[in-house]
Amino acid sequence: MNKFDAIVIGAGQAGVPLAKKLAAAGWKTALIEKRAIGGTCINDGCTPTKTMIASARMAYMAGRSDELGIHIPEYRVDFKAIMDRKSTIVKQFREGATKGLEETKNLTVIYGTARFVDPHTLYVDKNDGSFENYTAKKIFINTGCTPFIPDIDGLKEIPYLTSTTLLEIKEVPEHLLIIGAGYIGLEFAQLFRRLGSQVTIVEKSNRLMPKEDDDICTVMSDIFDQDGIRVWTETQVESLSLKLGKVHVKLDGGGKGPASLNCSHVLVASGRTPQTAALGLENTGVVCDEKGFIKVNKRLQTAEQHIYALGDVKGGPAFTHISYNDHLVITENLLNGRHKDISKRMIPYCMFTDPQLGRVGMNESQAKEAGIDYLVASIPMKNVARAIESAETRGLMKAIIDKKSRRILGAAIIGEQGGEIMTVLQMAMMGKITADEIRSGIFAHPLYSESLNNLFMSV
Template structure:
């Protein structure tokens, strides 16, 4: 058995920087990866999807170029080249990350699948054959999640796609049906619609994006429908079957029965933590009812010395949260600080076009928490930069504490919505008042300049 100071299981956006920093701090560190360095973000999530979304955005601009006074007589979508470009970007990110790790002394990369074999010991089935037995006083679990497959009758008999396999298609679907309307479903739905596919999204909930305010959800749904995506809400899929290359869905939506046929089915119904396969019980590790690994505010599990970071611990499943998790652990263990994940800001962005950038409390959350709030809203049709660029879908919304004149949260559904949200996040962290933001000088005519106008609406 080989003994290390630290073992990191999984090379996601928390595991990689943590392993590198622990090794540089003098800890003999091993990182175990069963597939590819980089985790979901680089290989299956952020990097490949945003690369393909960029291609879809180019197709959309060309298809609608007349709006900007440009006539394009004809164009062709080459999915093979789009996928090849995506793969090239992913490889460059993955290889760059791998090479940076290989240069660090005291860091051992082990390719294989790890399971607990005892108290803080792991058996690793090596990718190239054989087995390794390793142990450490400190173990960090960064194994992430996998697509969740719902128990829909007949689903297991059809050739469905997941967020990973859909990006390997080299022929466009004639009709893509999407089960689920979270970020994955909406982003892929609009992406493939812009590439020329018929797209139908089936949402089990009455309101799109359940965690958002109703007005934001309604605006996002309008964006999708304007894109040409067919939406079924409050829907229950009763049966799925496949005949040849045709997939058929039977469902009820708002009391009506529908039968939908399509060429491809994307299952985008949430995520499942990769935790049970670790055999956590062998080291005394407790999971919750959904399989996530509960942690305290310092990210430590019920077993002292074992930590969980990233999506596998539950909570907000974002790359930037996983990255911040590693900082919390590193500062506490190496610099003996007292950093906590409690009350940290949770910014996020959905990369539909326009983007939805969000941080802080929604209106309904703020009211439920007992705040006396005032709401500022500005439609993108009143934003100079949006009008000039021809991108006027969406609106800006700010939730304000009436007693302090400070921001509690914002939702920016608009072009570069994530960037504008980030500016307001900085304002929240800096304790700026709405009055200060209303009177602040922004360069003209940025989208950020509309922050002035957003808070001027409160004067009416």
């Protein structure tokens, strides 16, 4: 029996730093990874997609260069070069993370699939064909999520794509159909539209980004319309089939009636599901919800208090930075004797469309539901000096303010550098800086963030 102080299952954005810190603190630690170091973020999430988005933006800017007085007669999308650059950067990040693990004392990296035999023991089917049992005093689950595949008639009979397999295609799709209008679907929609694809999005709700405020949804919908992306809302895919080398799609448009279209590629972007089914959790006291996400307390402990869950596998906001913060909560508590928990975390996030959507805290709908007496500050990006100068006037700045304390409750920024502007407001929220203080603050001219003065003058 291989005995450890700690076993971490999954080398994602929580698992890697957690394993390194536990080992550095003198814990005999094992890190089990079935695929590749770095998890979704490095291998088929943040790193590859944002690398490709940078190429797509270059194509977009080349296409509108006349607006800025620069005449580019023509440009060519070299998709192989884009994908090679993406793969090189992914490899660089993955190898860097792997090297860091290999250089960590007290840490053993095991490549294979782990399954619980009992609450303290894992059976590992190794990638080299061998297998062994491992036991530990504490076990940490960081297995993440995988694309959810809906039950659609004919889907399994066509060569559909997921957010993972789309990153390995060899040519730009002629016509990409995207099922689902979540952040993953919207980023890929704009990315491939800019690289030359015809793009159609099918979304069952009545608008893009149904969890955002109406005005934010309207602005983003207008941007997608301007970019030539067709969006079918209140619509579901009824069936798919191959006909003469094309995918034939039947749609149920609800009140709009049935419709159909042909496309070359189908991307399933209808959410993600936790990787818990193969973990053997039935051999432990760990409890999952109806969707398979592991239930944890505010210190990330499962029903088996020596077993913890971090990152997407526990449900809640599925962001790399949340996963990373999970490991900080655990290491602060276990190694430094602190009493950190996840109950009052501020959750920022950014959708990397162009312009970006940066979001933090409450939106207006949430403030209204909570019965808060609030104010709304809002200005369009067309009124932002730097946006005008940079020809980046699409978007909106919006903030929610507590009427009595004047503190910022949340913000939504659609605009060039929207995520960076949102982060300025997040820092203000962390420091309890009021809207009035920002309104009268001195910010360097002409930054995008300088218009936070004007934003709060709109109250």
